[in-house]
Amino acid sequence: MNKFSVITLAWRLAKPLDERLNAPIYVEELTEERFRKLGAGAVVLDHDGVLGPSRSDAPDETGIKILNGAVKAFGAGKVFVLSNTSSKREIREQRYENLVDGVRYIKSEKKPDPAGLGIASDLCKIDIRKIAVIDDGLLTGILMALSSGAIPVYAKRKRMSENLFAKTVRLSTTWPQIMCVRFLKRVREVWS
Numbered sequence: 001m002n003k004f005s006v007i008t009l010a011w012r013l014a015k016p017l018d019e020r021l022n023a024p025i026y027v028e029e030l031t032e033e034r035f036r037k038l039g040a041g042a043v044v045l046d047h048d049g050v051l052g053p054s055r056s057d058a059p060d061e062t063g064i065k066i067l068n069g070a071v072k073a074f075g076a077g078k079v080f081v082l083s084n085t086s087s088k089r090e091i092r093e094q095r096y097e098n099l100v101d102g103v104r105y106i107k108s109e110k111k112p113d114p115a116g117l118g119i120a121s122d123l124c125k126i127d128i129r130k131i132a133v134i135d136d137g138l139l140t141g142i143l144m145a146l147s148s149g150a151i152p153v154y155a156k157r158k159r160m161s162e163n164l165f166a167k168t169v170r171l172s173t174t175w176p177q178i179m180c181v182r183f184l185k186r187v188r189e190v191w192s
Contacts, residue, residue, distance in 0.1 A: 076102030
């Protein structure tokens with residue numbers, strides 16, 4: 001998807017994007033019980049900012065705990081990791097392979113392209129509308145979920161041990177997305 005397509009899609013979905021922005025959940029609160037309350041049959045999680053620091057090779061301790069809770073809630077083969085960081089795909093695929101049994105790392109087009117959701121749906125035989133997407137990127141994972149009919153869960157970390165580079169990368173990707181969603185919502189309100 002090119003940037004114009006993403007902005008056009010975000011324009012159309014500005015209100016639900018803003019609703020997610022104003023009702024985030026904290027990753028640390030994603031327990032087995034909380035996962036079950038999503039009403040989903042499978043889950044797709046983002047790596048950068050959700051399961052681990054930006055540009056890291058593997059999930060941190062909190063990320064591993066979240067993955068274990070997800071496997072308990074959904075079952076093996078119904079927990080997926082989908083990340084936009086193409087430069088880390090190969091190493092992350094290797095790291096995730098044996099880290100938590102039942103978790104699959106998906107290589108796909110960059111979000112918000114829905115191809116990754118389609119792969120997850122095909123692998124676990126669950127309709128996209130019954131897959132939860134947990135992401136900290138409004139114009140990536142959350143937009144993908146909303147446009148595909150999946151269950152969008154905007155998530156943030158309360159705290160994360162990350163170096164200055166990782167924090168800069170995370171903030172330089174999430175803050176512009178937040179500002180864009182707020183801007184699009186306000187413009188739509190004025191035009192309504």
